[in-house]
Amino acid sequence: MMNARVSIVDAGEPTLDEATAIVGRAVAEARRLGITVSVAVCGPQGRLIAFSKMDGAGCMSARHAIGKAVASAISGEPSEFMPPPGDDLYCSIVEGEGTAAFHERGGVPLRRAGALRGAIGVYGEASxxxxxxxxxVGAATYR
Known part of the structure; x- marks a missing residue:
């Protein structure tokens, strides 16, 4: 019988504790602004690590927050950046993970020591x- 666990976590991505802290800071900023949002943090491959939907946030805010995080993680740019049509990396990750990238402002890459480690995406019904x-604010937690 095998008792050893095989880790599939990318050593460079935020840990669950780090991702949860990032989400918490973003939610705190939303409360300070008086808005409701959904917040997603993913690793560099666009895979979800942590997510939170505030009470009262719209039903589609979840998909959009995740989509902004994915867009930023796969490009290494803010989520409004649009990769060229047919970009192999963009197509393979989005198709493989089944999550559409959402190219609208509100996604920020997470970097540590200059290396891309993931992204945060926020979507609310304000602006x-x-x-x-x-x-x-959430991304500033990850340094």
Whole structure:
């Protein structure tokens, strides 16, 4: 009988504790702004690590927050960046994970020591500028 566990966690991505802290800071900023949002943190491959939907956030906010995080993680750019049509990396991750990238302001890459480690995505029903403000505060937690 095998008792050894095989880890499939990318050593460079945020841990669950780190991702949860990032989400918490973004939610705290949303509360400070008086808005409701959904917040997602994913690793560099666009795989979800942590997620939170505030009470009262719209039903589609979850998909959009995750989509912004995926868009930012796979490009290494803010989520509004649009990769060129047919970009192999973009197509393979989105198709493989089954999560559509959402190219609208509010997703921020997470970097440590200059290396891309994942991304945060925030979506609410206020403005993209407020989404970005929450994402930026959350991302500042990961340094």
């Amino acid at each position: 993209c500028d407020q989404d970005l403000a929450c994402a930026t």
